Amino acid sequence: MEKRIITNKKQFDIKSFFLQWEWMLVLIFILINIMNANFSPYYLNTNNLLNATMAFLDKAFIVLPMAFVIIMGDIDISVGSTVALSAVVMAVLYNAGLPMGLAMMICLLVGATCGFINGFLITKYKELSAVIVTLATMTIYRGIAYVILENQASGGFPMWFSYLGWGYVGKIPFMLIAFAICAVIYGLLLHKTTFGRRVFAIGNNDTASRFSGVEVDKIKIIVFTLAGLMASVTALFLTSRMGSTRPNVAMGYELDVIAMVVLGGVSTAGGKGRMIGTILSIFIIGFLRYGLGLINTSAQVLLIIIGMLLIFSVMIPNIKFKKRKKAKEA
């Protein structure tokens, strides 16, 4: 019987390499920086740029696991509420006399628990989509935060706690370093481990994953738990930056986070996406906002620009590919 030779060497194709979504994002990123530098004399200033990252990095921690969630073909819209609940619990416990370190641990625990509950409900009641489950828990988590703190704010944290959100290592904000570390960990987890591979598998075809021995439910629960956990990491940084917390913090974070993930090239249909793109998109949106803020753009114009960016950046490669396809078919 004739045997076919099948190669296992990846062919390097320059064209398809540069047609990757991430290059598009790099391009946008460069364009935005050129534009910003032209418009505002304050933009090209290392200190300013580094400080600017602190303003948008708090949510960025959730973006990382949210990429996993969306790659799995699910969605989690309860993360903003999880931030609020874990922050509120931490503040209340600290003010009740717990040591700050312990309160912070509990904050993380609360976040992880919220995520675990989402994952548990979604896997146990498969008829329910993640949208409806997290829509309900979104209301519940925020509601519990209201029950706990009512109309009060809670703060008065020890001085060192403000280091999280305001401190520097040399000239670099601590938050940026923390984010970089998390980003590397999540990037490796997604692309270099069996766990990440299985996350992709589930997003592609969860039935076939099950038949291949992938423990779909377990992985889903872990991913949702990670999303909750990172929401509580955001809670730590956000609380540190605000010095106090309230039940209504982090309102609407979920949409910002999801927007960053999808701009990063992660398909909401599941199964596709890369960490690099997601991280690039965090900085694209962050710096775009910052640059426009430096020239005091009004909120309405800012909204329109961000909306257009979202659409055009997704549309341009689509048009390109469609043309290529047409050219071939003709």
Next chain:
Amino acid sequence: MSNYVLELNGITKIFPGVKALDNVHFQLKPGEIHALMGENGAGKSTFIKIITGVHSPDEGKMLLNGEEVTFDNPRDAQKLGIAAIYQHVTCYPDLTVTENIFMGHEKVDKTTKRILWKQMHAEAKELLEELGSSIDPRSQMGTLSVAQQQIVEIAKALSTKAKIIIMDEPTAALTNRESEELYRITEKLRDDGASIIFISHRFEDMYRLASKVTVFRDGKYIGTWGINEVSKEDFIVAMVGREVTQLFPKIEAKIGKEILRLEGLGKTGHFADVSFTLHEGEILALTGLVGAGRTEVCQAIFGIMPYNQGKVYVEGQEVTIKSPKDSIQLGIGYLPEDRQQQGLMLQWGIGRNITLPTLEKYSKKGWLLESKEDEVAKTLAEKVNVKANSIFDLASSLSGGNQQKVVVAKLLTADLKIIILDEPTKGVDVGAKAAIYEIMGELASQGYGVVMVSSEMPEVLGMSDKIVVMKEGRVTGILDNKDVTQETILKAAMVNKTTEDVGSL
């Protein structure tokens, strides 16, 4: 005026990276049943999609009743009386059977454009009854079994009252009896004046129905013959390009010690009292009519749908299996019946698909070792002889049979002792079938225990050592291959009594 209702000349179709069709010809006479044959990936499905306007050809022209036509979309083809039953069932799982049948040509009131549901339901019922099926036209398509869905697809093609009907492997999901029904209908359609193109990998179908046969190979036109002009062996050579010496290359393997024993396995509402034993080196065929519950038994052993009665012993040890992971760890592997839904990540490369079940083997503490992974993938892909150039080729770009080979390769990576193959040769060409049988035989001779679910008698008789027959969720016979014939098996598959009366091993 031409002699042909349909004539295609010099058709070429290129997909990114694949020349699926290369200058092929085809001629269809009125009132003829014309078989189109060829290996997996020969381009048959692509060819019919060109006829029905799903794809547009890169080159070539199509003549309908002597007039040149071009279709921009499937609707154009439908309007001109071309209907097709596609290979991969293309149904609307959320909609009713009636809607599935009439989608695109609903019956509407002439003036108000209101859909005439009652009339459609009634007509759907009639069509289905004509096909010998009692499916309720109001039931939801997604709740039907694959075979039932196939019947609905056929009804759909009939409903268009088309003059040209194309059937792409309609018998792949049907049992002999249902196939007979299909033959009858097809012949009736022909007698009513329709011309039919029939694609199948089963020679029975071809001999039973067709008067002409056209063969494609690797996207090229090989030839057209009258059914009696050429011998079966020559057909195989035309299709595969070489001789397939032995269709059932059964190697006599040494039957070793017992590795799997089921005792009264059952799942409430699905099956009950299933007991049999499997030994090293043994090939056990699990057969019966479609819907007999074979898949469910297999999936229970594999942990997809855990059983709730009875016991499973692996190598004499009682085990509990709650998930596929459990069973893979116990050395049981399963090749699912529906390769597209259950077997493959269609958007992934071949290599990634092959290694998914056993990632642990190419990783260290969770870290993937990709070069090692790619190496294994290459070896296995070559071993099952997938028609592809690189392990990074997407699974979705493979033809049905080659996809099946990839799923088989997935099983070979794990350290398995027991391999369960659910309809492994469904929709697979002769060459690939032989290859799969060969792999099966090799596995048995290496000491694996193999369970093969199959509805095809020749393969059951040709490959197995032991035959377990099921009917309506119960075992109705356990037979030794030495002393059975097709008749004894069929008798067991259709009896109304339980195991004891039929004889056991």
Next chain:
Amino acid sequence: MLKRNIQNMMKAENISKFRELGLLVFIIILTVAVQIRNPRFLTVSNLTNMITNTAILSILAVGMMLVIITRGIDLSIGATLALSGMISALTVSANPDMHPILVILIGILVGTVCGLIVGVLVGKAGILPIIASLGMMNVFRGLTFMVSGGSWVSAHQMPDSFQSISTSKVMGINTLVFIAIVIYIIFYYFINHTRTGRQIYAVGSNPDSAKISGINIDKILIMVYGIMGSLAGLSGVLWVSKFASAQGDTAMGYELNVIAACVLGGVSIAGGSGKISGIILGSLLLGILHNALPLLLISPFWQQAIQGFIILGAVLINVLVKRNAERKNLVRRNI
């Protein structure tokens, strides 16, 4: 025996056909519970309030259902609603003599344009619905702020004829409710008895087959988002008339309520399924919640948590009832 099996199956099927049985049961239980705590819940005046307040939500839910059936989502409707409301309010305050019907048409026109833009982005440019509508949500919202220059249009700038759109009655029913009922009847007919309506389901159920059946998917998608937009536009006018005020942040985040009404009503996010009866129940449940929670006089700080638990409870009970009804159906034989 086989016959009996089949009969059993038919019965179970009938029950499970009404997929939102659990939701209905839940709503009844909830109603009884609220009624026990506050007997003024089931009074004509309160029910009128509740239904009037739910009318706009339920109108939007129809459009959203169609969008979700095609496997899409539209996050831009809150912004569309605000934009059309603002434009029509500005128009009517500049031309107080304008006939209310004309104003409604302007609102619908604005909304349709917005919806078609999203539809073209989804259908023609192939952008994922979530991104297209998220992007356009920002754009429409920004435009709303821009056309109004940051100011609001208030009651005294609106002629009585305009305000009476929401307060008048048609055949003894509040106009808002009447409009909602008419829309429900039209769309019930549209999605169940016309070819185009069924094609929406086909596209959502299996886009590949839809293509093979010769359905123009792009056209259906554009149409569906256009319908969503026009309903949002209509709702914009109704909203502004009802609350006698148009502001830049009108209905911010309202899309989540609408999506919740749909998914509560059994519209599957995976596409292909969803029924008018379902979204009526879904909207009704949300309407009851928004009406009853304040009525129960529980601490305002508890309201949100309770609302969340009730939504979760409703979907869980619905699942359990459905599972129960379908269990018999799934069981294939008497073994």
Next chain:
Amino acid sequence: APEETGGQEAPVEAGDATEAKQRHAIIFKNTGNPFGEKMMEGFKTAIEELGHEAILRAPDQPTAEAQIQMIEELIAQQVDSIALAANDYDALQPVLTRAMNQGITVLTLDSTTNPDSRMVHINQADPERIGRVQIEAVYDMIGGEGEIAVLSATSQAANQNLWIEWMKTELEDPKYDNMELVRVAYGDDLRDKSVSETEALLQSFPNLKGIIAPTTVGIAAAGRVLTDQGLQGEVHLTGLGLPSEMAAYIENGVCEWMYLWNPIDLGYLGGYASYALVEGTITGAVGDTFDAGHLGAKEVIEASDGGTEVMLGDPFRFDADNINEWKDVY
């Protein structure tokens, strides 16, 4: 035109543009709010009267997080002052402290922060007066007897919560023994929720005589409900509202009178205070006085929260007699 001013200034300031033209920023709670637009307008008038540049900002959502980001952007631009209508009493402290450390003048207006994060607060009216006057108003309207309810903004709104506290204090006076505050409801400044809450108040308390809504959206929504249900004269409405929004309901008698201050003047005063602080005319200490344009001389006094403030005046009463002059102003 720029050349002319440049030419005039050049000899005086030796080309130091920042000294020549101070940049004063104002941040309101959120964009698209007529009250805020008018306030920013007043601020701009004042700053431009003084010959300097005003920067007007407002985020699209009324959150502290968004304001933190804006303040960061203004710090990067090295503005001279930031006047802020705060979205949170405590949460802006860290970022405002940072601004002050960079030499930027920080003051609040309309809605304040804690005393540590500001130099002075421009108070629209004494919160105590605002609270008490509304109780007095409803007392007069209902004849001193019956049930009353409050319809507030969100449960987290600092201003409203303070006023409600003062209302409760006022109610302790024996004069109000026959009046009972039956409920504080929150309409979250959303039209639909405010309407539902108002309707629920009317349903649950059939004997309700008066509603106090100390928030512009709430009072208008309540006015609408009372109008629709034909309850003029049966249930009385007062509170704080925009004359433009309330004109219809004052004219139809649903709300006999209500209060507010002049946002234009408030912004105007804020502008002069910013300038005085930047110039060093005042430091924000009690007893400082400065010139506030057409508002005359203003004095810094002690605020109830321990910080200092400048008082605009008493809340202004809007009724059928004067509403026509104001309804087109703001």
